[in-house]
Amino acid sequence: MKKHFLLTPGPTPIPPEVALKEALPILHHRTSEFGEIFVNVIEGMKYVYQTKNDTFILTSSGTGSMEAAVVNLLSAGDKVIVAACGVFGNRWEKICAAYGVSVVKIDAEWGKCVDPSKIEQALKSNPDVKAVYTTFTETSTGVVNDLKTIGEIVSKTGAVLVVDAISGLGGQDLRTDEWKLDVVVSGSQKGLMLAPGLAFVTVSPKAWGLVEKSKLPKFYWDYRKMKKSVDSKETPFTPAVTLIVALAESISMIKKDGLEKVFARSNKLARAARAAMKALNLTLFADEKCACDVLTSANVPANVDGGKIVKMLRDEFGISIAGGQETLKGKIIRVAHMGYIDQFDLFAGLVGLEMVLAKLGHKIEPGKAIAAAEEILGK
Amino acid sequence: MKKHFLLTPGPTPIPPEVALKEALPILHHRTSEFGEIFVNVIEGMKYVYQTKNDTFILTSSGTGSMEAAVVNLLSAGDKVIVAACGVFGNRWEKICAAYGVSVVKIDAEWGKCVDPSKIEQALKSNPDVKAVYTTFTETSTGVVNDLKTIGEIVSKTGAVLVVDAISGLGGQDLRTDEWKLDVVVSGSQKGLMLAPGLAFVTVSPKAWGLVEKSKLPKFYWDYRKMKKSVDSKETPFTPAVTLIVALAESISMIKKDGLEKVFARSNKLARAARAAMKALNLTLFADEKCACDVLTSANVPANVDGGKIVKMLRDEFGISIAGGQETLKGKIIRVAHMGYIDQFDLFAGLVGLEMVLAKLGHKIEPGKAIAAAEEILGK
Numbered sequence: 090m091k092k093h094f095l096l097t098p099g100p101t102p103i104p105p106e107v108a109l110k111e112a113l114p115i116l117h118h119r120t121s122e123f124g125e126i127f128v129n130v131i132e133g134m135k136y137v138y139q140t141k142n143d144t145f146i147l148t149s150s151g152t153g154s155m156e157a158a159v160v161n162l163l164s165a166g167d168k169v170i171v172a173a174c175g176v177f178g179n180r181w182e183k184i185c186a187a188y189g190v191s192v193v194k195i196d197a198e199w200g201k202c203v204d205p206s207k208i209e210q211a212l213k214s215n216p217d218v219k220a221v222y223t224t225f226t227e228t229s230t231g232v233v234n235d236l237k238t239i240g241e242i243v244s245k246t247g248a249v250l251v252v253d254a255i256s257g258l259g260g261q262d263l264r265t266d267e268w269k270l271d272v273v274v275s276g277s278q279k280g281l282m283l284a285p286g287l288a289f290v291t292v293s294p295k296a297w298g299l300v301e302k303s304k305l306p307k308f309y310w311d312y313r314k315m316k317k318s319v320d321s322k323e324t325p326f327t328p329a330v331t332l333i334v335a336l337a338e339s340i341s342m343i344k345k346d347g348l349e350k351v352f353a354r355s356n357k358l359a360r361a362a363r364a365a366m367k368a369l370n371l372t373l374f375a376d377e378k379c380a381c382d383v384l385t386s387a388n389v390p391a392n393v394d395g396g397k398i399v400k401m402l403r404d405e406f407g408i409s410i411a412g413g414q415e416t417l418k419g420k421i422i423r424v425a426h427m428g429y430i431d432q433f434d435l436f437a438g439l440v441g442l443e444m445v446l447a448k449l450g451h452k453i454e455p456g457k458a459i460a461a462a463e464e465i466l467g468k
Numbered sequence: 469m470k471k472h473f474l475l476t477p478g479p480t481p482i483p484p485e486v487a488l489k490e491a492l493p494i495l496h497h498r499t500s501e502f503g504e505i506f507v508n509v510i511e512g513m514k515y516v517y518q519t520k521n522d523t524f525i526l527t528s529s530g531t532g533s534m535e536a537a538v539v540n541l542l543s544a545g546d547k548v549i550v551a552a553c554g555v556f557g558n559r560w561e562k563i564c565a566a567y568g569v570s571v572v573k574i575d576a577e578w579g580k581c582v583d584p585s586k587i588e589q590a591l592k593s594n595p596d597v598k599a600v601y602t603t604f605t606e607t608s609t610g611v612v613n614d615l616k617t618i619g620e621i622v623s624k625t626g627a628v629l630v631v632d633a634i635s636g637l638g639g640q641d642l643r644t645d646e647w648k649l650d651v652v653v654s655g656s657q658k659g660l661m662l663a664p665g666l667a668f669v670t671v672s673p674k675a676w677g678l679v680e681k682s683k684l685p686k687f688y689w690d691y692r693k694m695k696k697s698v699d700s701k702e703t704p705f706t707p708a709v710t711l712i713v714a715l716a717e718s719i720s721m722i723k724k725d726g727l728e729k730v731f732a733r734s735n736k737l738a739r740a741a742r743a744a745m746k747a748l749n750l751t752l753f754a755d756e757k758c759a760c761d762v763l764t765s766a767n768v769p770a771n772v773d774g775g776k777i778v779k780m781l782r783d784e785f786g787i788s789i790a791g792g793q794e795t796l797k798g799k800i801i802r803v804a805h806m807g808y809i810d811q812f813d814l815f816a817g818l819v820g821l822e823m824v825l826a827k828l829g830h831k832i833e834p835g836k837a838i839a840a841a842e843e844i845l846g847k
Binding site: 403 | 472476478479481482487488491492493497499528530531566567568665686687688704707709711782
């Protein structure tokens with residue numbers, strides 16, 4: 090018997106109330122009964138996205154919605170800016186490359202966020218750019234980009250702003266309309282407290298202008314098909330019905346608390362996690378000036394094997410945190426705190442981390458991390 | 469309080485044992501625990517597919533797997549044969565058109581199956597054809613194509629055979645390797661007794677030859693990424709974890725019975741359904757010589773509104789059957805009998821149908837349909 094604690098940046102834990110909805114007898118997707126749920130979920134997603142823009146549900150991983158945001162907006166040979174600061178930012182570049190889209194790349198040092206003024210400069214030097222692709226919370230490093238400023242800059246040009254908010258939506262304040270974000274993609278398994286399998290997107294009127302002109306080939310990802318279907322309370326193809334029914338429940342939980350409270354919770358957990366990491370004699374990886382609220386990253390001490398921390402936590406205690414990806418493999422650890430992850434889950438993760446670090450020979454003072462976290466969470 | 473009876477060709481009912489697995493605490497997808505389930509499910513799918521070919525799981529609707537079977541095998545300007553006999557066969561043509569693939573179309577009259585000799589002729593007249601796309605069970609009309617003969621024909625040429633078995637896999641005997649089917653796509657919400665959200669594909673060595681040369685753009689659908697991931701017991705992107713965990717359960721149920729028994733059950737239900745339809749004074753829509761085992765279609769009597777039959781069954785009795793699609797709208801009804809749909813579900817549907825037809829003024833003799841079905845099911 091082993092209890093599991095999931096502190097990874099997706100999938101995140103699912104509230105039992107939501108999970109059980111997945112087990113209800115399945116509905117047919119072309120019925121008024123499902124249509125009503127579907128319309129409510131779309132409205133609920135607009136609330137979470139803080140938008141009035143068209144909002145669609147895709148049956149796919151979040152990456153599917155990223156690809157859709159390339160093939161629906163562009164034509165081969167088009168030029169875009171990709172402003173990246175980690176693994177997921179770079180994914181935009183890979184998708185564009187697969188479709189023959191020319192990329193002007195802005196790379197922030199991993200652990201720092203994108204400098205909006207670099208986007209401004211790149212837009213000036215490349216007036217033919219059709220879109221700017223960037224990331225909201227970059228969970229490979231733990232930073233959040235200043236979308237408000239980036240949105241202001243891009244909105245003054247003819248380009249549209251496309252944001253990967255897969256890990257951040259529902260975890261940290263994201264104001265689609267107020268910040269002028271044209272296309273915002275997301276996924277179900279992070280702040281929305283649901284199993285993976287659904288992806289989302291919002292499309293602004295400015296982005297629809299590009300959709301009209303886009304010539305990249307598409308079928309399953311076609312926004313025009315989605316728009317037509319949404320208008321008749323349906324999806325173009327058989328959707329992941331049980332996940333949509335469960336999503337209705339998680340949205341209703343989010344609405345009950347209200348976004349403000351949800352965001353305040355992640356923010357408090359993030360501050361507590363950072364204080365606790367320091368109390369464990371770890372240095373933070375993400376620049377504190379732009380550390381995100383949904384995940385905390387810390388450097389693995391020089392004398393410790395980073396892969397071992399993650400493995401020991403999982404094998405000995407059933408606690409799942411994430412290690413570093415690509416060039417950061419073995420060098421950082423990442424602890425998520427969003428959605429249904431609460432302070433006591435975080436405590437479990439921190440105590441486990443404390444015990445594992447001690448075993449691996451890192452100098453710590455037992456209890457100090459919890460005290461540091463409590464100091465913030467108790468307020 | 470209304471009980472629901474789902475007799476639609478997808479989603480089909482989900483066994484409670486399977487549905488409850490969807491509600492279990494979620495696993496992280498990059499763990500040995502999930503990896504083990506994943507490998508078992510891949511092996512299980514090979515059993516269901518009756519194949520040794522590479523088998524992949526996609527997080528998408530079945531249509532996503534159809535699109536993947538176009539973008540992974542072809543390049544723009546390539547020529548293919550699409551042999552269609554209904555709505556889903558035509559979908560191959562639409563996907564090909566979206567990608568600039570040139571289509572030689574073979575159309576069987578709706579209600580009849582594809583004539584294999586026409587494929588043979590088309591292959592002879594078009595030796596440059598890269599692939600033949602067709603359908604296993606065409607649920608828009610209720611027929612099954614003779615894949616054994618088609619497989620034999622195509623295997624003698626350089627072209628690969630691509631089959632949409634979304635509605636037929638796990639419902640009716642399909643022998644991927646024995647029948648020389650190169651690429652077979654499927655979905656989770658039919659014979660596999662699972663919620664929609666997963667799609668599948670098998671890829672033969674001959675098909676891999678095309679994959680190497682294919683130049684159509686792809687990212688999410690890329691078989692090469694899937695192959696690389698499967699080798700390390702993973703998926704390229706976050707998969708629909710809860711659905712895969714539930715799939716392990718439904719595959720285990722299928723294995724326990726054995727494919728032979730599963731197929732015999734659908735076949736018996738199909739024969740019973742056809743006898744019952746006749747006893748209801750309805751004529752069958754699909755040619756009985758190639759009627760499929762997973763669904764029965766019947767013509768709506770001239771004096772009855774077909775849409776009303778479906779609507780009344782649903783509204784008054786909670787029974788979901790399907791009507792006709794596109795040009796068959798209002799003209800036929802379709803009753804599914806695959807997966808977890810058993811004889812008593814079918815009886816419920818038949819009695820409901822009897823009651824509704826009588827209300828709509830169609831001449832029937834109460835009890836006669838059940839008697840006709842019983843005659844076959846009792847044997």
